[in-house]
Amino acid sequence: MNTYLHSVSLDREKCTGCTTCLRHCPTEAIRVKDGCAVINPDRCIDCGECIRVCPQKAKHVVCSKFSDMEKFKWRIALPAPTLYGQFEELDDIDYCLQGLLDMGFDEVYEVSQAAEIVSEYTRLLLKTEGIKKPVISSACPVIARLIALRFPYLKDNLLPLLPPMEIAAKKAVERALKEHPELKREDIGVCFISPCPAKASYVKNGFGDYKSNVDLVVSISDIYFQLINSMKREITPVPFSRSGVIGISWATSGGEATAIFNDKYLAADGIENVIKMLDQIENGMIPQLEFIELNACTGGCVGGVMTVENPFIAKARLQTLRRYLPVSQNFLDENERYVPTDCFFGEVPHYKPISRLSNNIGESMRMMADIQRLREELPGTDCGSCGAPTCRAFAEDVVKGQASLDACIIKTARSKCEGCKNNNEG
Ligand code: SF4
Ligand code: SF4
Numbered sequence: 001m002n003t004y005l006h007s008v009s010l011d012r013e014k015c016t017g018c019t020t021c022l023r024h025c026p027t028e029a030i031r032v033k034d035g036c037a038v039i040n041p042d043r044c045i046d047c048g049e050c051i052r053v054c055p056q057k058a059k060h061v062v063c064s065k066f067s068d069m070e071k072f073k074w075r076i077a078l079p080a081p082t083l084y085g086q087f088e089e090l091d092d093i094d095y096c097l098q099g100l101l102d103m104g105f106d107e108v109y110e111v112s113q114a115a116e117i118v119s120e121y122t123r124l125l126l127k128t129e130g131i132k133k134p135v136i137s138s139a140c141p142v143i144a145r146l147i148a149l150r151f152p153y154l155k156d157n158l159l160p161l162l163p164p165m166e167i168a169a170k171k172a173v174e175r176a177l178k179e180h181p182e183l184k185r186e187d188i189g190v191c192f193i194s195p196c197p198a199k200a201s202y203v204k205n206g207f208g209d210y211k212s213n214v215d216l217v218v219s220i221s222d223i224y225f226q227l228i229n230s231m232k233r234e235i236t237p238v239p240f241s242r243s244g245v246i247g248i249s250w251a252t253s254g255g256e257a258t259a260i261f262n263d264k265y266l267a268a269d270g271i272e273n274v275i276k277m278l279d280q281i282e283n284g285m286i287p288q289l290e291f292i293e294l295n296a297c298t299g300g301c302v303g304g305v306m307t308v309e310n311p312f313i314a315k316a317r318l319q320t321l322r323r324y325l326p327v328s329q330n331f332l333d334e335n336e337r338y339v340p341t342d343c344f345f346g347e348v349p350h351y352k353p354i355s356r357l358s359n360n361i362g363e364s365m366r367m368m369a370d371i372q373r374l375r376e377e378l379p380g381t382d383c384g385s386c387g388a389p390t391c392r393a394f395a396e397d398v399v400k401g402q403a404s405l406d407a408c409i410i411k412t413a414r415s416k417c418e419g420c421k422n423n424n425e426g
Helices: 020-024 049-053 066-071 081-086 093-103 111-126 141-150 152-157 164-179 197-205 220-230 245-249 271-282 311-322 361-377 391-399 409-425
Strands: 008-010 030-033 036-039 059-061 074-079 188-194 216-219 265-269 291-295
Touching: 008 036, 020 030, 020 049, 049 059, 066 188, 066 216, 066 220, 074 081, 074 093, 074 164, 081 093, 081 111, 081 220, 081 245, 081 311, 093 220, 111 164, 111 245, 141 152, 141 197, 141 271, 152 271, 164 188, 188 197, 188 220, 197 216, 216 220, 245 311, 265 271, 271 291, 361 391
Parallel strands: 074 188, 188 216, 265 291
Antiparallel strands: 008 059, 030 036
16 A cells, blocks of 8 residues: 655645646656546656646645745754755845845755765765765655665665755754744644755655654745745845855755765756656666766756746756855864764665555566567557557556556457458458
């Protein structure tokens, strides 16, 4: 039974069953049944592709609203570095941070600050004996779930560190409890301002045995207009940003990888490219690399579906912002050069690999043979009219008893023709 809580949902009233999302879903999680899309929760990785492509805007993100923060006494904002790329002519991050405080947050902890700490930890881990290389970044939750579902043999290559959002949440809570001893943990609300639905799913589900310290996830698009109104250009903000070039660069593809200060890395973005890359890694068809950064969204987090700005424009703005920043504001002191145990996640979640047809090997092999046989009988045009994305996926649905062979209109028409021919010949 699927117990994973998703953040992508469908409005059945708006769906016209056009099959656009079906063709773009990277895990073949969508079927169209009775004229309406249906998401298979076991296969969905919350990548948001179906939200991006739906012409009817029938798919949407399920996450919190800024007003949900009202229930907390002490409100902490965790802005993703992508947020800074959303505003025209923003030349100082502090305007944005001050704007968050003026909007009603009591405190801000930049995720880019935590990203610089994670970069430091990654550099230390890459020098550790026995770490399985290439190390694959675990910061994009889509990649972690994709590996667990579709590439389980690569699970040990995942960087075993909590993502920057989580490190930021831990540090922000520790700081708030220290500076405000009158507060209890339940008084504090930690709100991540997110570019993508996958981060919302991560928070709902935790990571393996780790429960998130983030209480709510709101989308960048949800707070955008309120924030822009509270960013007062005429008042110079108090300088309190603690981010450098490294932290800000995590918002775009390649930012995390270049921060390892080692040439043996690769960065790929866009879910189709990522899947091709993982296939190649699994088949041992890549050069000797130390680190691989993968981002499900094109361009990295700036391409998330919960942003406002075109990702290429956001990227250009971040490049301008970085020009005035130091490389990092979070290099570790000599006596801190180790990774604290509470910054590791213990166990990659055990999802059932989607390629597994049955828990019984004999039964799986029989089903595989049936799928292959049926596939050869199907037209191979991947027309989608049966409601499955490909003829192979349809064959699998039929063998699993989840679809009827009659749904293939081409095969049904051909069978009728054959019948007519036989009758005429008779
Ligand atoms: S893209 Fe998918 S969700 Fe959107 S209308 Fe078409 S079938 Fe429905
Ligand atoms: S969010 Fe991604 S994986 Fe889930 S149904 Fe949509 S396209 Fe498929």
